[in-house]
Amino acid sequence: MSIQSPPTLLELAGCILLSDKSRAILDLEDLLTELFPSLFVEAFSRGHTEVLKKMVQAWPFTCLPLGALMRKPQLEMLRVALDGLDMLLAQQDHPRLKIFGKPTGHNRKVLRLLQLDSVQKVEVHCTWAPSTLAAYAPFLGQMRNLRKLLVSQVRMPAHTSPEEQEWLLSQLPSQFLRMDCLRKFCVDAVLPLEGHLEHVLRHLKTPLVALSITNCPLSDSDWNNLSQCPNTSQLRHLDLRYIKLTNFSPEPLKILLETDASTLNRLDMEACEIADSQLQAILPALSRCSQLRTLCFFWNHISMSFLRNLLCHTARLSQLSRELYPTPLESYDAQVPHYQWLHIVPRMSTQSPPTLLELAGQSLLSNKSRAILDLEDLPIELFPPLFVEAFSRGHTEVLKKKAWPFTCLPLGALIRKPQLEMI
Structure with missing residues (x-):
């Protein structure tokens, strides 16, 4: 047998x-x-x-x-x-088109050979001058079925005149008018975007489901126009990581959250240098985002009193399953650098539907001995939900095994579950 x-x-x-x-x-x-x-x-x-x-x-x-x-x-x-x-x-769902390294004439020759109207995802990962981006813009205009566009690392040469700068910055947005299917727009470290965000968003033909603006300087007009654009009224994912918001009014973000309250399921505001008073102003709008599943605020200055208030507001969101916050400022030791420790706070409320990772963690712990034996083969993404499940269920042997793959443990998040024996 x-x-x-x-x-x-x-x-x-x-x-x-x-x-x-x-x-x-x-x-x-x-x-x-x-x-x-x-x-x-x-x-x-x-x-x-x-x-x-x-x-x-x-x-x-x-x-x-x-x-x-x-x-x-x-x-x-x-x-x-x-x-x-x-x-x-x-659907002609071809593999995404990625461009790395310095653009060359050879790249353009290759693009001329492709059936560009079948491309649905484009990612540009290289340092581009706006003139180079303008040269490639007509190719993007031929991608009529493009659904996702990511552009990163664009810098304006110091010698560029204001007139030339305006012309260069008009080339890419003008191609958006030909894109009937673009739903996800992502820009990272696109420095010339400052002062021109409204111009870019105005040329979009369809409402976006995902907008990611990261590592970009924004002007007051950029920030104020973000909530006024009709194409940001159905967002499911809003990513503003590393956008310095210290001196901005929270009102535009409040309006945007109110507009997208019925659709937004992910909000990422990592390292925005946003203060308690600004966050306090958006809490009523945030608490109405009924579909929100992931919320990220880490690498920001957050006090203990505000964190308590924030958790009271997010407790009303039945779909919220993952929250990421920095350790409150009061908990820092004077000799410990700011933001060395991060909290990963999975919500274990019975009202919230578990995420796929949480379901996987629950399944793995149904066989404790096997979970212990196979920890070294576990995908690292499964460690956080498995850790929380082991803590919540009192699986001491699983919890004790020294296989944690990250630089910090989410012990702060477990304060909600005061089980001193497990800590």
């Missing part, structure tokens, strides 16, 4: 994720890459047709293991997988 091998941690995670099919379908975009193969096999074996079809369309690898599934003669599920491939091809 053969002895069946126990399931791996990833296989266990796949099993628990499929226990809620509708949630698995909704959260595929946020699913760990490592979980795709095990979840795919589980969906195939259990006959979860809708999950399987969506997984084929969201598959993050270059190969799909259909051949390996021939050992399991389920023709109906093979047909579903092939249907998913047909839908993928019908």
Whole structure:
């Protein structure tokens, strides 16, 4: 009699994720890459047709293991997988186009050979001068089905005249008028954006679902116009990391949160240098963001009294499952550098639907001995939910194992759960 091998941690995670099919379908975009193969096999074996079809369309690898599934003669599920491939091809969902390094004439020759109207994602990761970006802008205008555009590291040469600067900055936004499908717009360290954000957003043809402006200087007019643009009225993800907001009025952000209250599910304001008084002003609007699932405020100056007030407001948000805050200023030792410790605070309220990572953590702890043995093979993204689950359930041996892969432990977050024995 053969002895069946126990399931791996990833296989266990796949099993628990499929226990809620509708949630698995909704959260595929946020699913760990490592979980795709095990979840795919589980969906195939259990006959979860809708999950399987969506997984084929969201598959993050270059190969799909259909051949390996021939050992399991389920023709109906093979047909579903092939249907998913047909839908993928019908959408012309080509791999994202990434540009690294210094742009060259060779790059432009390659772009002329591509079927650009089928490209859906473009990421530019290199230091560009605006003149170079202007030269590439017509190619972007041909990407009529582009859904996501990320541009990073753009700097204006010191010798550029004001007239030339205005002309260069008009080239990219003018191409937005040809993009009927652009829903995600991300800029990082685009220094010439200062004073021109309203001009950029005004040329968008469709409302955005994701807006990310990071590491960019903004003017007062940029900040004030952010909430007045019709294309920011349906945001699901707003990312303002490393935007210095110290001297800005909180009113535009308050208005933007009120406008997006029914759609916003992620707000990231890491290292915005925002003060308690500014945050206090946006709390009523923040507490009305009923779909919010992730909230990040770390690397900001936050006092203990404000943190308590903030937690009282966010406690009303039933969908909120992950909150990230800095340690309050009062808790710093005089000899400890600011922001050395971060809090990762998963909300364990029974009213909140668990995230996929939390579900995976719950599944892994159903077999404590196996969880201990396999910690070294655990994807690092699963450590935080597993740690909180182990703490909450009193799994001392799992908690004690020295395998934590990060530079800090979220002990501060556990103050909400005063179990001194576990601490």
